[in-house]
Amino acid sequence: MIVVFLLIGMVLLFLFYRHHNKRTRHWSDRRVPGPKPEFLLGNLRAFWTAGKARAVLLKEWTEQYGKVYGYLEGQQQIRVISDVPLVSEIFIKRFDYFHAPAKIGLQGADNSDHIHMAQARGAQWKRLRTLSTDAFSVKAIRNVFPTIKDSARQIVKFIEKKEGEEIDAQRYFREYTMDIISKITLGMDDCQMFENEMVGWCSEFFSAPRNSWIFVLAAVFPSMVQHMKILFFVLFLFGDIPIVKLSKHIQKVVVDRKRSRDAGETTRSDILEMFLDAESEDVEVIGGKAKNKLTTNEIVANCKLFLLAGFDTTSITISKAVHFLANHEEIQQRLRDEIDDVIGHENYDFEEIGSLRYAEAVIKETLRHHPIASGWLENTTRDRAAFLAFGEGPRICLGMKMAFVEAKIALVEVLRNFTIEKTKNTVARQLFHLAGVPFEDIRIPGTEWPALKDKTPFGQLPLLEVDGKPLPQSFAISRYLAKEFGFAGNSPFESAWVDAIADQHKDYSNEIRPALGVFMGRIEGDKEQLLKDVAIPTRDKYFVILERFAKENGSNGHFVGSSLTWVDLLIADHVSILLKYLPDFLEKYPTIVQTVKQIESTPKLKEWIGKRPDTAF
Incomplete structure (x- = not known):
């Protein structure tokens, strides 16, 4: 009997292997x-x-x-x-054959009323699309225009509180987009920026790893998904996961709104209200066509879709646009000039925002992730399917026009109030990039710092965490990473010289810092007096030595040895800041300037400088 079971098991195992190996x-x-x-x-x-x-x-x-x-x-x-012609063929000409989206591993049956418009197929998709179209029409966007503008001005107020500090641009624009989509979808009344729970849930959802056991199981054994419904039901009832929290929150909002409607309270003009007007638990199908009605589950699912889709995509687009503008000051100024010429006043309207052609070009170029400023406004005859930021064909993104309006208003309000600059390019981040080593770059908001301060070794930042162990002090971090990645010098003696120049640079930085803070506009002071009394004497005390070191090293593009070291990065980073605010400050030290240019032309470093992710206002 055992032999029979073994044989059956072996046959089943063989068939299993054969089937999956064929796939x-x-x-x-x-x-x-x-x-x-x-x-x-x-x-x-x-x-x-x-x-x-x-x-x-x-x-x-x-x-x-x-x-x-x-x-x-x-x-x-x-x-x-x-292949652009083939993409165009699929999205438009052959849409009848390619109308359905790919099924994700955890998606339920096609006819489930728990799936939203982006997942739906066939008649269900047509019905959901038709019912949702009015929510993103030009008329609808014009109606919510004051709401979008108000949210943009609110986020500007939050940014103003961080004057003189670095900020994570995406974090702020996530609050901005969630504030808008919460108001126009769910009818949220007041500004809840930096207090809205949905921001955290949506952020966690988008950052969730795709290698968790449940995703792997669904991908490897897709036929099992339909048998896992009980697991999903348990997760929904008791799970402490972001997407479940978001679904429960939306469900509660829907139930509360229905009670208000039943009680005869004043109705609202938001997407949820529009969906509730079309609600019916029994969606009739007549002649193969479904009536334009929605079930409660479909209302919840589609509200969730609009929150998720409108939250991350638009905030990333604005953050990227801000980043590109920081890298291309001439484009930033040209856009600011257009805003002043076309608008020039506080009470601009929907039509004036629509007239910002250069702003639209900047946003579109951002969506192509093309950072080269000289190519931003070239005429082109390329197939429209070459630009798929919002998809193409009948399934093109419904919220495209809304996203452009949100992005334009954000850029208008930001550029009317701030100059966008790159954040300080720290040596530690450069070393990670040069070594090709992935790392998690965590920025601590000022509101959270007091609670964390006492938990750090010296009560200050930056802090490098390696295998759960903290390492404080920026120079200590840079030295550690340089030794780990091979940027500390080619011999013990070279390494010692790298450290010596770095320590000398620290002394110089402490002396020039008060003057540099004024030149950068971070603190008040007499620029001419500080230039004469502090900046020039400090420069001539230290840079004459550094100029000599660069020459004695053979003017080879490095300050020590024949290869890139962390002190090269340290000095190049500082010199680039100096020359931005004082362009002629180092005319007496041409070898230093030339050495820095050679350092910054290092391919990987040049790539990092062009793409560094964070931006300060």
Whole structure:
């Protein structure tokens, strides 16, 4: 009997292996190029271990395998297409054949009323799309225009509180977009910026790892998903996960609103109200067409979709635009000039925002992630399918016009009140980038710092955490990373000289700091007097020595030795700041200036300087 069971088990195991191995060979059997998949996992491990964004890895694969290739996410076959004519064919001309979105691993049945418009297919998608279209029409956007403008001015007030400090731009614009979408979708009355729980839930949702067991199980064994409904039900009832919290919150808002309507209270003019006007628990289908009605579950699902879609995408776009403007000051000024010329007053309206053509060009170029300023406004005859920031064809993003208005108003209010500058380019971040080592860059908001201060070794930042152990002091961090990554000198003697110059630079920085703070506009003071009494004497005391070191080192693009060291990064970072505010300050020290130019031309460093993520106002 045991032998029989063993034989049956072996046969089943063989059939299991044969079936899944055949799926693993799906693309290679059809001579479609692509990365080699693993058994069961497909190419999932590549995404988990790449240390880079999913889109970046797909771009690298496109460069390696061509404009049409295939890969596997578990057992799901994915074909990646970047051939523009073919993309246009799929999205528009052949929409009848390619009308349905890809099913994600945890998605339920196609006819479930728990799925939203982006997941829906066929008649359900048409019904949901039709009912949602009016919410993002030009008329609807014009009606909520004052709400968007008010949120933009509120976020400006929060930024003003951080005058003279670095801020994480995306964090602020996430608050801005959530404030807008909460008001126009759920009818939230007051500004809840930095107090809105939904910001945290949505942020956690988008940062959640895709290699958790539940995602892996759904990808490897997609047929099991339908049998896991009880698990999802338990998670919904008792789970402490972000998307569940968001769903429960929206469900409560919907129930409360229905009670208010039943009690005859004043109705609101928001998306939820529009959906409730179309509510029906029994969606009739007549002649193959469904009446334009929504179930309660569909209302919750689609409100959740609008919150998630309107929260992250638009905030990232604005943050990226701000980042590009910080890197291209001439573009920033040109955009500011357009704002002054076209608007020039506080009470601008919807039509005037629509007239900001250069602002629209900046946003579109941001969406293409193209940081080269000289190419921002070139005429082009490329196929429109080459620009897919909002999709294409009948499934193009409904909120596209709304997103442009939000982004334009944000740029208008920010540029009317601030000059956008890059944040200080710290040596530690540069070292991580040069070494190609992924790291988590955590910025502590000022409101949270008092509670954390006593938990740090010296009660100050920055702090590097390695395997759960903290390392304080910026120079100590830089020295540690430089030794770990090979940027501390090629010999013990060189390493000692690197440290010596760094210590000398610290003394110099302490002396010039009061004057530099005034030149940068962070503190008040007499610039001419400080230049004469502090800046010039300090410069001539230290830079004459550094000029000599650079010459004695052979004017080879480094201050010590023949390869890049962390003190090169330290000095180059400081000199770039000096020359920004005092362009002629180092005319007497041409070797230093030339050495810094050579340091900044290092390919990986040049890439980092162009793409450093955080921005200060």
